[in-house]
Amino acid sequence: MGSVAGTTSLNSILECVEHADTLTDLQQAIERLRDHFGVDHIVYHWVSADGEQYGCGTYSIEWVSRYLEKTYLRVDPVVLGCYQRFHPVDWKRLDWSSKPARDFLEDAIAHGVGNQGFSVPIRGPNGQYALFSLSHSSDDATWDEFTSTHHRDLILVAHAFNRKALELEPGRAQEVAQALSPREVDAMTLLALGYSRAQVASSLSISEHTLRVYIESARHKLGALNTVHAVARALSRGFIVI
Amino acid sequence: MIRYIYGNELQNWPTLARGMFRDRATQFHDRLGWDVHVDEAGEERDEYDAMNPLYVIWEDADGRHGGSMRFLPTTGRTMVNDHFLFLTDGVRIESPLIWECTRFCLAPRPEPRTAAALMLAGGDIMTGFGVKHFVGVFDGLMQRVYRRIGSSPDVLGETGTGRARLCVGLWEYSVEARGRLSEGSGIPEHQSRDWFEQAFGHPAKRDVSHAA
Numbered sequence: 001m002g003s004v005a006g007t008t009s010l011n012s013i014l015e016c017v018e019h020a021d022t023l024t025d026l027q028q029a030i031e032r033l034r035d036h037f038g039v040d041h042i043v044y045h046w047v048s049a050d051g052e053q054y055g056c057g058t059y060s061i062e063w064v065s066r067y068l069e070k071t072y073l074r075v076d077p078v079v080l081g082c083y084q085r086f087h088p089v090d091w092k093r094l095d096w097s098s099k100p101a102r103d104f105l106e107d108a109i110a111h112g113v114g115n116q117g118f119s120v121p122i123r124g125p126n127g128q129y130a131l132f133s134l135s136h137s138s139d140d141a142t143w144d145e146f147t148s149t150h151h152r153d154l155i156l157v158a159h160a161f162n163r164k165a166l167e168l169e170p171g172r173a174q175e176v177a178q179a180l181s182p183r184e185v186d187a188m189t190l191l192a193l194g195y196s197r198a199q200v201a202s203s204l205s206i207s208e209h210t211l212r213v214y215i216e217s218a219r220h221k222l223g224a225l226n227t228v229h230a231v232a233r234a235l236s237r238g239f240i241v242i
Numbered sequence: 243m244i245r246y247i248y249g250n251e252l253q254n255w256p257t258l259a260r261g262m263f264r265d266r267a268t269q270f271h272d273r274l275g276w277d278v279h280v281d282e283a284g285e286e287r288d289e290y291d292a293m294n295p296l297y298v299i300w301e302d303a304d305g306r307h308g309g310s311m312r313f314l315p316t317t318g319r320t321m322v323n324d325h326f327l328f329l330t331d332g333v334r335i336e337s338p339l340i341w342e343c344t345r346f347c348l349a350p351r352p353e354p355r356t357a358a359a360l361m362l363a364g365g366d367i368m369t370g371f372g373v374k375h376f377v378g379v380f381d382g383l384m385q386r387v388y389r390r391i392g393s394s395p396d397v398l399g400e401t402g403t404g405r406a407r408l409c410v411g412l413w414e415y416s417v418e419a420r421g422r423l424s425e426g427s428g429i430p431e432h433q434s435r436d437w438f439e440q441a442f443g444h445p446a447k448r449d450v451s452h453a454a
Binding site: 084085086087088089092093094095120122123124125151152155156158159181182183184206207209210212213214216217219220221 | 248250294296314315317318319331332333334335336337338339340367370371372374375377396398412414442443
């Protein structure tokens with residue numbers, strides 16, 4: 001696995017996701033993300049209620065068509081093990097014991113998917129469901145080190161892709177852009193002014209723990225990776241004014 | 243022991259499931275007098291049970307429900323965002339790193355360690371799944387239990403009085419609280435961790451790299 005650059009690079013990739021207007025833009029972003037993390041593959045995969053598949057990723061065209069042709073969706077332990085769940089999963093922890101699952105795995109490895117994987121199942125609004133997966137060829141120790149180091153970033157990036165996919169979904173109902181509540185605006189404004197967390201909490205008469213939760217909520221709504229990026233985004237989008 | 247069971251797997255655990263929904267009826271309907279729906283079988287369920295939540299259940303030595311709690315991701319619909327925004331300063335608490343914990347319930351005569359065992363399991367969820375915070379909706383009696391076992395949430399707001407008192411609170415991971423819970427329940431932390439690993443798969447037993 002290559003070296004992973006800092007959050008600045010990851011943040012710039014998230015900006016690309018954020019500004020994507022088409023699936024092609026998302027495809028470029030996911031390729032950059034793969035290079036950033038230095039893994040073999042990353043895939044964002046959304047299976048709609050009517051079985052329609054949609055997404056982007058770095059698997060070879062051969063593997064994608066083989067997956068469809070063989071209807072691997074029905075035996076893929078990653079899909080079966082993550083469907084309707086919401087906790088991130090290391091592929092090693094899934095049930096690969098059945099013959100079809102083992103055959104599938106062998107075929108996947110032969111097509112360069114890798115022997116390791118990590119998936120983040122995503123539960124969006126109105127029963128929407130998607131999977132964001134990274135896969136790689138490495139030993140267990142290397143992979144465990146990678147996933148534990150980047151655990152939360154991977155979850156956040158997965159949700160960034162899903163947010164954009166929902167936005168790009170053809171025929172999707174118009175949704176109101178997610179605004180910050182006045183309380184979140186207050187918190188972000190004070191942070192932008194350079195107040196410490198303790199000062200912000202005290203100004204808002206809330207505990208620092210509550211403040212951390214409000215900031216985390218605001219970060220998510222702003223699609224940022226961390227508090228610094230969240231404040232920058234809130235400013236650039238005019239949610240807060242200082 | 244602790245069981246981690248998604249809603250769509252409850253059918254495989256009929257005794258635990260029935261016990262949980264009945265004990266919820268006893269706690270929330272009979273004891274607290276909340277306006278909750280209890281069906282003909284005496285089981286309490288709400289709309290969030292239909293969203294395939296993750297239940298964390300203490301199974302006692304007889305295989306019965308001793309206590310439980312219910313988790314949902316805050317990126318989907320949650321009780322706190324649907325009904326209790328007035329207790330969170332109007333902030334919709336929403337992030338893949340925050341899960342909602344509701345319907346914390348104890349059987350009528352639980353083993354004393356049940357509540358602490360459940361909260362220990364909460365810590366395993368946080369470390370195992372990268373969750374930073376839980377936001378919970380709980381009753382006033384439960385608040386006392388949390389205090390007693392040394393895992394008090396930060397209460398954001400509360401409404402109602404007496405039996406009808408209802409609170410919204412926050413938890414985050416704390417090594418100290420974990421030590422207190424482990425000591426209080428007599429459950430070693432590694433035991434709690436083992437139950438978690440057992441539920442979500444032992445990597446050692448399913449080594450993908452050698453399967454092919």
